[in-house]
Structure formats: C-alpha cells, structure tokens
Amino acid sequence: MLKEMDIGETLKDAGRRPTPQRVMILSAIRGSGGHVTAEEILRKVRKEYTFIDIATIYRTLQLFKRLGLVSEIDLKQGSTRYEIAEKEKHHHLVCSGCGKSFYLDHKRFIEPLRLALLNDFGFEADLEHFAVSGLCSQCRASGKTSSNDSKGGR
C-alpha cells in the first residue's frame, strides 16, 4: 500500500519535483482501480485542474515509468494503458466482449512458458507485462462471439 507520500520521496530522490500535476496524475491512476489510458487520465485530472495538457500527462507517464512508479500495458486497444507498478509480476486477461480485464498471475501461468522458451531455445523471454485477449466466462455464457475486430471500438 503505497501512500501519496511516496511520490514526493521518489521524485526528490531522482532530483525531480513533486509538482501538483504529477501528484494529480498519480492519484488519477491510483483512483482508477486498474489500467488507464493517457486520455482517461487527462479527463480525470481536468476535473480538478482544467489547464492540464495531454503532453504533461505523457511526459509524466514516461517519468513515472522510468522511476518504476507505473507500468505500461498494451492491451491492443488503440492506446497504451498504465497502472500502478506492483512488486508482484502479473499480466492481464482482457475480455473482448465486455472490455473488462482480469489479473493473471505470473508464476503460475507465465513462468512455465518462460522456462520452456529458455530451455528449448535459449530464448530469454521478456514477459514483463502483457495482455491476453479473449472472452471471459460471463461473456461466453451470454453467447458473445469473439467479435474482436480490433480498431474502431470505444
């Protein structure tokens, strides 16, 4: 459970300033309970502070990424998403029916694959953070098909 305080520390340690914008951006991500796009962060922060610009969001996200505060996920939904970095490696199942995403434990599901690739090919897979799309059980039950034609939605 990181608290607001941390951002100050982390930023100062890196010789950066904990500006209001940065604090707002971080809490916007925190308050979203998941992974958000830059655009979504922009909208959230604008409720508090109208003048924030998308460039600031992107610059801040890059900074946060470098500092290990957030991590990036590409859910293949057009734009990159960001979430608060956690110590435990994990991935996402993204339902193309309802858009929801689910936590996928690394050790149990992904590590075996990583090891297999390493053993069989000597390939050191970078499975830091990725997303598997598909249909969640609910959507399957309600008879949706994997109408995942990408582009367009939203």
Place this chain on the structure above:
Amino acid sequence: MLKEMDIGETLKDAGRRPTPQRVMILSAIRGSGGHVTAEEILRKVRKEYTFIDIATIYRTLQLFKRLGLVSEIDLKQGSTRYEIAEKEKHHHLVCSGCGKSFYLDHKRFIEPLRLALLNDFGFEADLEHFAVSGLCSQCRASGKTSSNDSKGGR
C-alpha cells in the same frame, strides 16, 4: 506451397479482382521470408512499379486479411507486420537484440496456457497470433542486455 495462381482464385471467388498491384503485394510478402511492414512492402513493390501508393498497400492488406491470405502480427515495433497465413498456428519470438524473429509452435508452447486459462478462469483466450519479445541465444551469448526501450528506434 501456395502458388501465384491461388490469389486469382481466392480473389475471384470473393468477387474481387486479381490486379497487378495485389499480385505484386502478395509476392512481396512471400518473397520476404517472414513478416513485413506495410512500408517494407511498399518499398519492395515500388522497385517494380513506381506508382504504387501506401494506401493501396494498406487496403490490400486488409483485404488479404479478410480473405485469410495473410495474417497480422504486432511485434510492438512501431508498425504492424504481415505474413503469409499458414494453416498451422504459430507465434513468434522476437529478439530485441538483433531484431530477428523465430517460429514458436502453438501446440507445444501456447496451447497449454490456453487450456489453463480455460480451466481455471473459463476464459477463452484468443491466442491467434502473438509475439514474445526477448533475447535470442546468440544475443545473450554476445552479452547484449535487453535494451528494449521500445519507441524511438528505426
């Protein structure tokens, strides 16, 4: 071994014309021995026919995709790549050191994951075609680090 002929059949069956552009685009992909970007196809085809436009490439790629002639891969390297569609499902290992990519068999490596997700979560993963980035054995041997900072390169 599909031959040039097939494109004619496939297109005609779909009520489309096997135009020179389309033939050239398909053989450009074939002749690339792997997965290519739209831009790369453009360059290849232009050697034969200077006036081809990138829009035609994209339109044709969409058409080919719909007809099942090519499949799309997002190697996360900026632009989408395309390759000749094969019957056997497979994926790619993409080395972030040398850029090379390697074939990854579906049944052996990915199907187990798919089944696990289905059993454990009832999640029907759409693991059609994806790419795992990392370092190939050669690059590991030659001491490269996973300097995969994405964006920017080229």
Place this chain on the structure above:
DNA sequence: ATAGTTGCAAAGTGTTTGCGCTGAG
C-alpha cells in the same frame, strides 16, 4: 453501365517535441 480498384491528398489517432514562460531551489 456498373461495380471494383487505384493514386493522391487529406484526415485521423496516439504520442512526442520545440519553445518560451514560470517558479522552485
């Protein structure tokens, strides 16, 4: 004629950059 196809130019996304102004150290 009719419908499919093309080149060209323009528009669209999502993201990044240049720049001058501001404000903390």
Place this chain on the structure above:
DNA sequence: CTCAGCGCAAACACTTTGCAACTAT
C-alpha cells in the same frame, strides 16, 4: 540565477478515408 517543468502548438509515425479517374466485365 538556473534549470526543471509547464502549457501550447506543431510535428510525428502509422493508418484510414474521400474522391475522381480508370478498368475490367
């Protein structure tokens, strides 16, 4: 003072779209 950080506008890379001309049937 000095440099990080900001908002703004413009640039960027990749992809899509509108349109008028063209072409096989």
